[in-house]
Amino acid sequence: MLSVALRHRQGEFTLDVGFEAPPGITVLFGRSGSGKTTIVNAVAGLLTPDAGRIAVGDSVLLDTETGLRLPPHRRRLGYVFQEGRLFPHLTVRQNLFYGRLFAPRGVAAEDPDRVIEMLGIGPLLSRRPGLLSGGEKQRVAIGRALLAAPRLILADEPLAALDEARKAEILPYFERLRDEVSVPILYVSHSAAEVARLATTIVALDAGRITRQGPAGEVLSDPMVLPTGIRAAGAVIEAKVVSHHDDGITELEAGGVPIYLPQVPQAPGQVIRLRIAAQEVLLAREAPRGLSALNVIPGVIDRVRTGDGPGALVSLRTPAGPVLARVTRRSVETLGLAEGVTCHAIVKSVGIAPQDVGRARALSSD
Amino acid sequence: MLSVALRHRQGEFTLDVGFEAPPGITVLFGRSGSGKTTIVNAVAGLLTPDAGRIAVGDSVLLDTETGLRLPPHRRRLGYVFQEGRLFPHLTVRQNLFYGRLFAPRGVAAEDPDRVIEMLGIGPLLSRRPGLLSGGEKQRVAIGRALLAAPRLILADEPLAALDEARKAEILPYFERLRDEVSVPILYVSHSAAEVARLATTIVALDAGRITRQGPAGEVLSDPMVLPTGIRAAGAVIEAKVVSHHDDGITELEAGGVPIYLPQVPQAPGQVIRLRIAAQEVLLAREAPRGLSALNVIPGVIDRVRTGDGPGALVSLRTPAGPVLARVTRRSVETLGLAEGVTCHAIVKSVGIAPQDVGRARALSSD
Amino acid sequence: ETVTVFAAASLKTALDEIAAGYSARMGDDVTVSFAGSSALARQIQAGAPADVFISANTDWMDRLEAEGRIAAGTRSDLLGNSIVLIAHGEVPATDDIAAALAQGRIAMALVEAVPAGIYGKAALTHMGLWDRVQTRVIQADNVRAALAFVALGEAPRGIVYATDAAVEPRVSVLATFPPDSHPPIVYPAALTADAGPEAAAFLDYLKGPEARAVFDRLGFSGPGD
Amino acid sequence: MAWLGPEEWSAVALSLRVSTWAMLVSLPLGVLTAYALARWRFPGKQLLNGLVHLPLILPPVVTGYLLLLGFGTQGPIGRALEKIGITFAFHWTGAALAAGIMAFPLMVRAIRLSIEAVDPRLEQAAATLGAPKPWVFVTVTLPMILPGILAGAILAFAKAMGEFGATITFVSNIPGQTRTIPSAIYAFLQVPGGEGPAMRLVVVSVVVAMAALLASEAISTRVARRVAGT
Amino acid sequence: MAWLGPEEWSAVALSLRVSTWAMLVSLPLGVLTAYALARWRFPGKQLLNGLVHLPLILPPVVTGYLLLLGFGTQGPIGRALEKIGITFAFHWTGAALAAGIMAFPLMVRAIRLSIEAVDPRLEQAAATLGAPKPWVFVTVTLPMILPGILAGAILAFAKAMGEFGATITFVSNIPGQTRTIPSAIYAFLQVPGGEGPAMRLVVVSVVVAMAALLASEAISTRVARRVAGT
Numbered sequence A, B: 001m002l003s004v005a006l007r008h009r010q011g012e013f014t015l016d017v018g019f020e021a022p023p024g025i026t027v028l029f030g031r032s033g034s035g036k037t038t039i040v041n042a043v044a045g046l047l048t049p050d051a052g053r054i055a056v057g058d059s060v061l062l063d064t065e066t067g068l069r070l071p072p073h074r075r076r077l078g079y080v081f082q083e084g085r086l087f088p089h090l091t092v093r094q095n096l097f098y099g100r101l102f103a104p105r106g107v108a109a110e111d112p113d114r115v116i117e118m119l120g121i122g123p124l125l126s127r128r129p130g131l132l133s134g135g136e137k138q139r140v141a142i143g144r145a146l147l148a149a150p151r152l153i154l155a156d157e158p159l160a161a162l163d164e165a166r167k168a169e170i171l172p173y174f175e176r177l178r179d180e181v182s183v184p185i186l187y188v189s190h191s192a193a194e195v196a197r198l199a200t201t202i203v204a205l206d207a208g209r210i211t212r213q214g215p216a217g218e219v220l221s222d223p224m225v226l227p228t229g230i231r232a233a234g235a236v237i238e239a240k241v242v243s244h245h246d247d248g249i250t251e252l253e254a255g256g257v258p259i260y261l262p263q264v265p266q267a268p269g270q271v272i273r274l275r276i277a278a279q280e281v282l283l284a285r286e287a288p289r290g291l292s293a294l295n296v297i298p299g300v301i302d303r304v305r306t307g308d309g310p311g312a313l314v315s316l317r318t319p320a321g322p323v324l325a326r327v328t329r330r331s332v333e334t335l336g337l338a339e340g341v342t343c344h345a346i347v348k349s350v351g352i353a354p355q356d357v358g359r360a361r362a363l364s365s366d
Numbered sequence C: 001e002t003v004t005v006f007a008a009a010s011l012k013t014a015l016d017e018i019a020a021g022y023s024a025r026m027g028d029d030v031t032v033s034f035a036g037s038s039a040l041a042r043q044i045q046a047g048a049p050a051d052v053f054i055s056a057n058t059d060w061m062d063r064l065e066a067e068g069r070i071a072a073g074t075r076s077d078l079l080g081n082s083i084v085l086i087a088h089g090e091v092p093a094t095d096d097i098a099a100a101l102a103q104g105r106i107a108m109a110l111v112e113a114v115p116a117g118i119y120g121k122a123a124l125t126h127m128g129l130w131d132r133v134q135t136r137v138i139q140a141d142n143v144r145a146a147l148a149f150v151a152l153g154e155a156p157r158g159i160v161y162a163t164d165a166a167v168e169p170r171v172s173v174l175a176t177f178p179p180d181s182h183p184p185i186v187y188p189a190a191l192t193a194d195a196g197p198e199a200a201a202f203l204d205y206l207k208g209p210e211a212r213a214v215f216d217r218l219g220f221s222g223p224g225d
Numbered sequence D, E: 001m002a003w004l005g006p007e008e009w010s011a012v013a014l015s016l017r018v019s020t021w022a023m024l025v026s027l028p029l030g031v032l033t034a035y036a037l038a039r040w041r042f043p044g045k046q047l048l049n050g051l052v053h054l055p056l057i058l059p060p061v062v063t064g065y066l067l068l069l070g071f072g073t074q075g076p077i078g079r080a081l082e083k084i085g086i087t088f089a090f091h092w093t094g095a096a097l098a099a100g101i102m103a104f105p106l107m108v109r110a111i112r113l114s115i116e117a118v119d120p121r122l123e124q125a126a127a128t129l130g131a132p133k134p135w136v137f138v139t140v141t142l143p144m145i146l147p148g149i150l151a152g153a154i155l156a157f158a159k160a161m162g163e164f165g166a167t168i169t170f171v172s173n174i175p176g177q178t179r180t181i182p183s184a185i186y187a188f189l190q191v192p193g194g195e196g197p198a199m200r201l202v203v204v205s206v207v208v209a210m211a212a213l214l215a216s217e218a219i220s221t222r223v224a225r226r227v228a229g230t
C-alpha cells in the first residue's frame, strides 16, 4: 500500500495531491502537464517536493516534516521509464540482473526464470539493447525493474513511445504483472484504453489536482471522468468464459447475459474484463432481428446526457453491468430515449477491440 | 508527374520497383522494412540506387544508364522528414525561408504569407524550434519544404512521431496542400486512416516490391490490399454536403443515399470523402427500425471472404459506392449472406471517425 | 642603425648594462637576443639577422667560422671565466675539493653538451674525481638552472661559473678549479658575415674600457687571464 | 600595472599579438582539418591525424628546429615564401607560426569533437532544401559548432601564450620582435635576481590566459543553449 | 634498431616508463577532476578549472620551477612525502610527476567532454535500481566514458613522451634516472654535429607516440560502438 501526500511548485505549476494506492495497478490518469511525472519522480526520489509525505506500507520514504528523505537507491522501487533507459553497454541479461546486485539479502525477489519466461525475453538475453525493437526494450525494462526486488513498481507512460502494434504486444505483460506478481504498481497513462484494461484503482488528475479517485470500475463508468475527451468514453464489464465454439467464437456470460467474442485465450471458467467503448454501442428500443451483431444486452436507461454538440451519452443499467452508449441527439429524440426507458444495447462482437479485452482480477479484487 | 524505376540491394534487402506519381498525393504504403524510406531517399538523392531512373516531368534526376545523378541540392524537392529536422539555431522564420535562399530566380514559389497562414504558424515566427511542440515542429517543416519552391514534396511518415491529437491537428494541412497547392506529393505512411484520407494514388509495397498501385478509391476498396492487417480494412466513398441541420447533424448525399454526420465544416454543395471502416458496419437483411444508427445504406453483396478466423469480410455494391463490412462467420451463416444477396449496411453516424472525414478532390480528379 | 647581438644567455646582466651605455653614448640601438649558444649558432647558420655573435663556447664559433658565417678576422676571445665549486648556504672555503665532493648531489650543467658542464667534467676528470662522483651528478639544461638547484638546497654542491656564484647570496664558493684542470674558458665574439658597419663599432666598444669595467665588476676575467 | 617595466610591457604586448594572430590564422585551417578528420574518408587520413598531433608529441625544441630548417631564410619553404613577401624567420610572424603550430592539435581536437556531435541529417535536410555543400557548411554546420570552435580557439590562445621551446629555437629571443612573455621569463631566469620580474610576467600571463578560458566557458554555455534551439 | 646506442636505449626505456606511469597514475585523478567539473556544482569550480589548465598556459620551465619549489627535497610537499617514503626529487618518479602534470589538462578535457555526453537519466535509472552513487559511477558512467578515458589517456601519454622543459627543470637530467628522450635530444642538439643522434631519437619518439594515438583511435571507435549498445 503506497500513500502519497505532496505539495510542490515548479514554475507556474502547482501540484497538490494526496492519494493511496492499494495492491494492483493504480493508474495516474490525466492530460499532458497535469503533474503525473512530477508525482512519480517524487515517489522515486528523483525530485524532492516542497512538502509532503510518502510511505510504502510501514516504511516512510519521505517526510518533509521530520526531514526524512531516503535517497533513490534506498527506496527499493522499480521504475519503468517511458524511454526504457536500458544500459546500452550491458547485455540484456546484465541489464536484467543489474538491480539484483543491490537488492538486500533475504528479500524475496521474483524468480528470474519466471520473469524472463513471463516477458518472453529468453531469446534476447545475450543481445545488447541498441539492436532491440522498441517493444523488446520495454519488456526488458519491465523485467529489470521487477528483478530489483522492488516494493513498488513505477511506470511512467511505458507504452507511449510505441506504435499500436507494439502497445498491443506489451499490454498483456502488465496484466500478468498485475495478476501474477504481488508488487503494487503506480502506472501513468493518458490512454483510456490502457486505463480500462489495466487499472485496479484510478487517480484522475487535472492541473496538479486530483479530480476523482477510486476503484477502476466505478471511476470509468462515470461518463464525467473523461480527462482525455469524450471519444474515449466507455464502460468496463466482467465476463466469465463459458466455452469456445468451433467457428472461432468464444461465448462468455456476464450477469446472465451471453456475450460473443472472437476467440479469447482464457480457459472456460476464467473471468475477463471487457471495455465496451461508448461509440461502439447502438441502442434499439426493440430487440433487433436479422442483424450481423451478435451481442444484444437488454437494460434500463439510467441517465442521458446531452451537451451543445450533436452527440449524447446514454448510461444503461444492464444485468452485465453498466454500459455507455454514444448516440446522436437526433436518435435520442427519435427513439424517445430517457431515464427509465427499457432498451437494448447492440455491440458488434468485433466492436470490442482486442486491446480492450483484458484479464480480470483487478475489478473483482476491489 | 514523378516517374520512378529503381533496383537496389542493401544487406539482405532488395528493392525493385517502378511507379508513376500523378498530381495529388501518392502514398507509399507498406509495413515496416518494406522499402519506403529507401525509395524516398533515392528520389531525394540521399542514396544512390544500384540501377534506376527517376524523373520529375521532363527533368531527369537520376539515370544510372547515362550516369546522370543530380546532387540533392539541385533536385528542387521539398523533403518533410519524420523528425522535422528543423535547424535548431535558426528561428522559425529563418527555417521557413532557408530554402528560398537557394531557389532559382524566376521560379514561381508559394506566397510565404499564404503558406504561413495556411499552416497557422504566424505566431511562431520568431521562436526557436527547440521550444515548439511536436505538432508545431512538423507544421514548420512542411512550410519550410513548401517555400523552397519544390517541384515535388516528399514526406516520410511525417506524422508517425506524433500522438493522436497532434496527428489530427496536422492532417488537415496535408489536405490543404493537396487541394490548394499544385505541387505533387510523395507521402510515406503505414496508417490506413492517413492513407484513406490523403491519397490520390496508392503504391502498396511489400518486401521491396509493389503489390498494388492505382487510384486511391480503387485500391482502398479492394479488401486484399491490407498490408497492415485486416483491422484496417475500410472503403472510401464520396459524398456531397446537402445541408447543416440545427441539431448539429450534417446531411450528405452519396449516389442518392442520404448520409448523416456530426457537423462537418464544408459548405453545402462541397464534396468530401469518407472512410467507413469495415468493422464499424453492421449488416441487416431487412431495413432496421427503432435503431440509434442514422445511416442505413441498401446494397447488394458482391463478395464474401472468409479465412481461418472467426471473421468474414463482406463487400457490398451500394448506390453510394463500395462498402466493406467485417462480420463474424457465424453471422454470415445465420443471416445467409452470400453473393447477390440484398442487404443493408448500418453505420452509426459517429462510427465515421473524424480523422476519416477528409476533403475530397483526390478521388474525383483521377 | 640597430645592432643585433646574439649572445649566450649567461651574459644577460652584463650586456643589458653595456648595451644601454652604448646606446646612450653612440645613439645606435643595440638589441640583444639571449638564448643557448647552440640555438643561436644554428639560427645564424639559418640566416638570422645577427650582427654580432658572442658564444659561451669555442666549438660553435669554430663551426660558424668553418662555414664562413662570420666575418674573417673579426673573431677574438672577448672574455674569460673560471669555474668554481659552490655549496648551499654559508660554508667555509676549502682546498680539498675531493673531500668537499665526498658525498651529496652535485649540480652541473649538462656535462656533454653545455659549456659549463663540459669544463666541470674535464676538471673533475683531470683531478681523478669524475668516476667517483659521476653517479651523484645532476645535470641541468643550463648553468643557471644548476645554480638554482644549489641555491634552493636541492643539491649541496654545484659547479658553476665564478660569475654566477658571485651574485647568488644563497651559495658560497668553496674552491676555484685551477685553470689548467680544464680547457681555457673563453667567450669568443665575432661579427657575422653580413654585419653592418655599426656592428664593428659595437664590437670594439665591447672590448673597450667602459665595457671592460662592467665585465670586471660582474666577475669576468680578461680573455688571457 | 606600474610594476611592469617597458621591456616587460613590450613582451606582454608582443605575446598578445602573437597569440591572437596564431589563433586567428590557424582557425580556418583548424576548422578545415577538423572537418576533414571528422567527416571525410580519404587515403592518408590517419597520416594527417598523426601529423596534426606531431607538435604535441615532439619536444618543442625539435619542432622549433624543424621550423628553422623549413621556414628559415635558407629553408625551402622560407625561401619560397620570401619571394612572395612573407617572412617568418626571426620575425614576430614566426613566433606566431610556432605558437600556432604548437597549439594546433588542441584546437583541432576541440573542433573535431564538436563536428562529430552535429547530426549529419540536418546537413542532409539543408541539401534537400537546395543548399550546395559549402553553403550547408556555412549556414548549418558552422553555427552549430560555434561553441567547439570557440573552445578550441581559446585553448589555442592560452597554449600560445605559454609557448616557449619552439619559439625561442625557431625565431630566437629578439626584444620587441620575438621576445614573448615566456622568452622574457627565460631571459630573466638567467639573471641573478631575475625571479622577481619573471614571476610578475608569469602572473600577467596566467591572468590573461585564465580570463580567456573562463570567458570561453561562459560564452560556450550560452552559445550552446542558443544552438540547441531554446 | 641496432642504430640506437645503449645510452639512447636507456632514454627510450625510461621515457616509456615515465610516460606510462604518468598516464596511469594521473588517470584516476583525471577522471575525478573531469567528473567534478562536468557534474558537480561547488564554490571554486572555476578556480579548479583554471588550475587544471595552468600547465597548458605556463611556460614549462616555470611549471618545473614551481614543482621544484614544492616537491623538491626542500619543498614543503617534498619534505612531507619524504617522511612517508615517497621521493620525487631527481628520481624518475619526479619525471613522471612533471610529465603527468603537463599532460593533465589534455586528459581532463577529453574525459570531461565524454562525461558531459553521458545521459544523466541513465544514472538516475541505476539509482532507482538500488545502486549507491559510487556504484552508479563504476557500473554505468565509467563504462560509457571509456572511449573518452582512452582518448584522454593516450593523449596524455603522447604529451608525456614529448615533455622536456618542466622535467629537466624539476628533476634535471640524470642518465638512467631522469634522462628521458627529450632530455637526451636536447643534450645532443647542444653540440655541433649532434643532429644525427637527436633525429634518431625523434623518430623513435614519434613512432611510439603515433602508434599509441592510432591504436587509441581504433580502440575508441570499437569501444564506442560497444557502448552504443549495438
Ligand SMILES: Nc1ncnc2c1ncn2[C@@H]1O[C@H](COP(=O)(O)OP(=O)(O)OP(=O)(O)O)[C@@H](O)[C@H]1O
Binding pocket: A010, A011, A012, A013, A030, A031, A032, A033, A034, A035, A036, A037, A038, A039, A190
Ligand atoms: N523542471 C521543471 N521546471 C519547471 N516546470 C516544470 C519542470 N518540469 C515540469 N514542469 C511543469 O510541471 C507541470 C507538470 O509536469 P509533468 O511532467 O509532471 O506533467 P505530466 O502530467 O507528466 O505530463 P505528460 O503527460 O506530458 O508527461 C508542467 O506544467 C510542466 O511544464
Ligand SMILES: Nc1ncnc2c1ncn2[C@@H]1O[C@H](COP(=O)(O)OP(=O)(O)OP(=O)(O)O)[C@@H](O)[C@H]1O
Binding pocket: B010, B011, B012, B013, B030, B031, B032, B033, B034, B035, B036, B037, B038, B039, B190
Ligand atoms: N543502410 C542500410 N544497410 C543495410 N540495410 C538497410 C539499410 N537501411 C535500410 N536497410 C534495410 O532495408 C530495408 C528497407 O528499409 P526502409 O528504411 O526503406 O524501410 P521502410 O519501409 O521505410 O520501413 P519503416 O516503415 O520502418 O520506416 C529494411 O529491411 C532495412 O533493414
Ligand code: MOO
Binding pocket: C008, C009, C010, C011, C035, C036, C037, C038, C056, C057, C114, C115, C116, C142, C143
Ligand atoms: O649560457 Mo650558456 O648558453 O652557459 O652556454
Ligand SMILES: [Mg+2]
Binding pocket: A036, A037, A038, A156
Ligand atoms: Mg510525464
Ligand SMILES: [Mg+2]
Binding pocket: B036, B037, B038, B156
Ligand atoms: Mg522508413
